[in-house]
Amino acid sequence: MPPLSREKIAERLAATGYIADPELATALLLMEMLERPLLIEGAAGVGKTAVAYALAALHEARLIRLQCYEGLDQASALYEWNYRRQLLAIKAREGEGGARRAEDIEDALFSEHYLLERPLLAAIREERKPVLLIDEIDRADEEFEAFLLELLSDFQVSIPELGTIRARSIPRVVLTSNATRELSDALRRRCLYHYLDYPEIDREVAILRARLPGLGIDLAGQVARLLAAIRKEQLRKIPGVAESLDWAAALLGLGVGGLADAPEVLYETLVCVLKTHEDRAQIDRATFLRLVAKVA
Amino acid sequence: MAATAEALMARRIAAFSATLRDAGFNVGLPESEDAARILASALARNATTLRPALRALFAGRRGEWERFDAIFDAAFLGRRLRQAVRTSGTPPAPGPRSLRELGRGGGGKRREEVTEAGPPDGGEIPGDGVGMAGGASSSEGSAARDFRPLADPDALAAAEAVARDLAAELLACNARRRRRARRHGRLDLRRTIRASLGHGGTPFALAWRRPRPHPLRIALLIDVSGSMAPHTPLFLRLALGFVRSAARTEVFLTHTRLVAASEAMRDRDRLRALDRLTLLSKGVGGGTRLGECLAEFNRHHAPRALAGRAVCLIVSDGYETGDPALLGREMAALRRRCRRLAWLNPAALSPGYAPIARGMQAAMRHLRLFAAAGTLESLAALAEPFGRL
Numbered sequence: 001m002p003p004l005s006r007e008k009i010a011e012r013l014a015a016t017g018y019i020a021d022p023e024l025a026t027a028l029l030l031m032e033m034l035e036r037p038l039l040i041e042g043a044a045g046v047g048k049t050a051v052a053y054a055l056a057a058l059h060e061a062r063l064i065r066l067q068c069y070e071g072l073d074q075a076s077a078l079y080e081w082n083y084r085r086q087l088l089a090i091k092a093r094e095g096e097g098g099a100r101r102a103e104d105i106e107d108a109l110f111s112e113h114y115l116l117e118r119p120l121l122a123a124i125r126e127e128r129k130p131v132l133l134i135d136e137i138d139r140a141d142e143e144f145e146a147f148l149l150e151l152l153s154d155f156q157v158s159i160p161e162l163g164t165i166r167a168r169s170i171p172r173v174v175l176t177s178n179a180t181r182e183l184s185d186a187l188r189r190r191c192l193y194h195y196l197d198y199p200e201i202d203r204e205v206a207i208l209r210a211r212l213p214g215l216g217i218d219l220a221g222q223v224a225r226l227l228a229a230i231r232k233e234q235l236r237k238i239p240g241v242a243e244s245l246d247w248a249a250a251l252l253g254l255g256v257g258g259l260a261d262a263p264e265v266l267y268e269t270l271v272c273v274l275k276t277h278e279d280r281a282q283i284d285r286a287t288f289l290r291l292v293a294k295v296a
Numbered sequence: 297m298a299a300t301a302e303a304l305m306a307r308r309i310a311a312f313s314a315t316l317r318d319a320g321f322n323v324g325l326p327e328s329e330d331a332a333r334i335l336a337s338a339l340a341r342n343a344t345t346l347r348p349a350l351r352a353l354f355a356g357r358r359g360e361w362e363r364f365d366a367i368f369d370a371a372f373l374g375r376r377l378r379q380a381v382r383t384s385g386t387p388p389a390p391g392p393r394s395l396r397e398l399g400r401g402g403g404g405k406r407r408e409e410v411t412e413a414g415p416p417d418g419g420e421i422p423g424d425g426v427g428m429a430g431g432a433s434s435s436e437g438s439a440a441r442d443f444r445p446l447a448d449p450d451a452l453a454a455a456e457a458v459a460r461d462l463a464a465e466l467l468a469c470n471a472r473r474r475r476r477a478r479r480h481g482r483l484d485l486r487r488t489i490r491a492s493l494g495h496g497g498t499p500f501a502l503a504w505r506r507p508r509p510h511p512l513r514i515a516l517l518i519d520v521s522g523s524m525a526p527h528t529p530l531f532l533r534l535a536l537g538f539v540r541s542a543a544r545t546e547v548f549l550t551h552t553r554l555v556a557a558s559e560a561m562r563d564r565d566r567l568r569a570l571d572r573l574t575l576l577s578k579g580v581g582g583g584t585r586l587g588e589c590l591a592e593f594n595r596h597h598a599p600r601a602l603a604g605r606a607v608c609l610i611v612s613d614g615y616e617t618g619d620p621a622l623l624g625r626e627m628a629a630l631r632r633r634c635r636r637l638a639w640l641n642p643a644a645l646s647p648g649y650a651p652i653a654r655g656m657q658a659a660m661r662h663l664r665l666f667a668a669a670g671t672l673e674s675l676a677a678l679a680e681p682f683g684r685l
């Protein structure tokens with residue numbers, strides 16, 4: 001199958017509910033063309049993880065997610081033997097009488113049956129190209145990053161008891177990072193890179209409308225413009241797309257037709273958007289009403 | 297015909313890769329090969345599709361992502377390179393070039409002249425004077441300051457040695473949590489028991505833990521305003537030393553504005569590093585608006601420079617021309633992000649000093665360490681308090 005054009009990709013992503021800018025569509029196209037992983041950086045809540053979900057929906061592929069954390073190791077990322085079942089099997093066979101050869105027992109115990117697949121192994125053993133999402137790679141240790149790099153370049157794993165397992169299909173790999181730790185140059189070089197920024201107003205309107213079909217175009221426009229104005233204020237935690245979706249859903253649920261109608265209700269629903277005490281104090285009633293008056 | 301077109305393309309990609317490498321991008325052969333594939337595809341038909349494609353391939357971090365467009369436009373569209381040059385931080389021609397020639401041994405005599413021109417430690421930089429006579433001034437010193445006297449090799453070496461010792465104190469810091477170890481260290485009971493499952497509960501394979509070194513990030517905020525002028529060379533040398541001995545150091549110069557100087561200091565060529573500092577220094581020697589600088593630092597740089605465990609060193613005499621209340625607020629904000637907050641004050645060296653300057657008073661209660669430092673000896677004496685930070 002020849003790769004889709006980037007307009008086609010953007011269109012199909014939109015059909016799955018993800019509104020991508022042309023640059024992201026290009027990056028996804030290159031991912032297909034060059035078979036490289038895609039590293040996405042950006043502030044929290046701008047939709048980095050959602051890219052992988054949308055990509056999986058677009059290709060109707062299985063999404064395999066590996067959430068990184070400090071201390072993540074091979075046993076929980078790649079594979080592990082199911083010791084409990086192995087022990088049970090040994091105990092069960094003791095009763096049968098020991099007529100069997102040791103090799104047979106060994107083969108039986110170290111067979112696929114007792115192998116616990118973790119996300120990375122699952123991804124390379126999948127028959128159809130899956131989407132492998134390695135979320136928040138910056139939280140994993142540097143050693144794990146190096147190990148991952150090896151896996152991403154060879155797409156094969158050797159398990160001492162079973163031998164080398166080669167990838168049946170090269171997965172589409174999406175890595176996300178919040179930049180809490182500087183990633184290694186080697187990893188950055190291996191990957192395509194996309195920086196996801198807060199969406200511009202038009203795109204945010206499109207996102208709101210795609211995710212919340214009941215939202216009127218006027219209200220969506222107002223919410224997007226107000227969010228853009230709030231993001232310009234000096235906040236500690238700048239609200240992302242996730243917050244604007246929450247807020248729009250809240251307004252929809254409360255039956256607010258337009259921002260100008262119910263500024264008081266609006267002010268109370270700011271809990272969806274401002275997540276720290278200082279930010280709450282920063283955008284007080286007067287500031288908020290001024291912002292609303294500007295956009296409504 | 298096709299062969300020539302291909303050769304032309306290959307040459308073009310090679311030239312573009314070289315440009316990017318000069319601009320500090322990390323570009324290797326695999327990237328060039330993939331670039332060739334992109335140029336051969338439909339994406340290469342016009343610049344609006346080619347630019348994001350090549351950017352996704354070549355850029356590896358946000359800074360590169362933002363700089364890429366200008367370089368691309370210059371290479372493929374023949375636009376003027378002005379912005380690309382500025383952002384890639386290449387020093388402009390005349391001054392630096394002659395200086396670099398100096399550095400490479402363009403005549404021993406001329407080199408000595410430079411050394412002679414350099415003041416001894418704590419000496420005054422010639423050509424200064426703004427704000428020295430009338431106390432703190434809020435005007436921006438407009439002339440670029442010449443930091444070349446900094447290049448005095450002996451003073452540089454001495455300051456670097458001190459910086460190395462101080463940095464070592466800050467880097468020798470272990471995380472509470474332990475990491476896995478091949479052998480030696482403490483027994484990791486949890487993992488030993490977990491691993492024993494595979495042997496039917498007999499702990500054949502022991503797992504170990506050892507302390508995890510967790511070097512602190514270092515952020516240096518150096519006041520280079522007029523009142524600090526006598527001490528500026530020393531602290532800049534110290535900063536150079538810190539940058540060299542601790543990888544995760546960020547340096548900022550503050551006067552009336554905040555200037556990020558780490559990139560320039562990290563230049564492998566020391567003389568070029570000083571040249572770049574000279575370029576950045578436009579405004580050095582003016583007044584101090586530390587509050588505003590800290591506000592900018594807190595907003596734009598602190599999330600990165602002080603991520604995780606970090607120590608923030610502020611070097612200033614505390615003669616603030618801005619609003620002391622703002623300074624107090626920003627210090628409080630800074631302390632919320634970084635508990636290890638230290639202030640080195642050269643003015644405190646003089647006998648009978650009391651921190652009564654308004655700026656100093658506003659900042660005082662947020663500090664964990666307040667120390668007098670203005671000479672190499674006083675800096676070297678800081679090793680012990682730094683170890684306790």
